[in-house]
Amino acid sequence: MLRIGHGFDVHQFAEGRRCILGGVDVPSERGLLGHSDADVLAHALADAILGAARLGDIGKLFPDTDPAYKDADSMVLLSHVAALVRDKGFTILDADCTIAAQAPKLAPYREQMRANLAAALGVDVEQVGVKATTTEHLGFVGREEGIAAWAVALLTRPT
Numbered sequence: 001m002l003r004i005g006h007g008f009d010v011h012q013f014a015e016g017r018r019c020i021l022g023g024v025d026v027p028s029e030r031g032l033l034g035h036s037d038a039d040v041l042a043h044a045l046a047d048a049i050l051g052a053a054r055l056g057d058i059g060k061l062f063p064d065t066d067p068a069y070k071d072a073d074s075m076v077l078l079s080h081v082a083a084l085v086r087d088k089g090f091t092i093l094d095a096d097c098t099i100a101a102q103a104p105k106l107a108p109y110r111e112q113m114r115a116n117l118a119a120a121l122g123v124d125v126e127q128v129g130v131k132a133t134t135t136e137h138l139g140f141v142g143r144e145e146g147i148a149a150w151a152v153a154l155l156t157r158p159t
Helices: 040-053 074-087 107-121
Strands: 002-014 019-021 024-026 091-100 128-133 146-156
Touching: 002 040, 019 146, 024 107, 040 074, 040 091, 040 107, 040 146, 074 091, 074 107, 091 107, 107 128
Parallel strands: 091 128
Antiparallel strands: 002 146, 019 024, 091 146
16 A cells, blocks of 8 residues: 655744754754744655654644643654654655745755655655755745745555
8 A cells, every 4th residue: 555645834934043954954044933943844744754644743743832842853753753654554665855945045955954854764865855946036935934845755554
């Protein structure tokens, strides 16, 4: 049995925060606002994986009302998601992610993001794709108000 999941997340920029994307601390004048480290890429991927396994979403697993997840490392949360789906008999076959950010420029960090995400999932780096795009100055991303990310994940489980 094959299962496909889709994830989406967005976080707004905030002063005094780090800009963590795919586990990489990207140099930026502003970071992303969130209860955890606000790694929008890791959150979208976690939701895609959870969706494919029909296990809800990260808000259900790691609620922003729980102080235990305040400033949580999203790579740790993503590892927990991977372990959860493995415990349910799933294997993560592939994941592909897109980040929409007008700024900062992300191309120099793409390979490290792939490596970090793959390590958190316990898969080979060739099973994780990461792309970055701008929105040509359109919308909240184009106005540099925040960053969005989408992800799809392909899982399998014996029937």
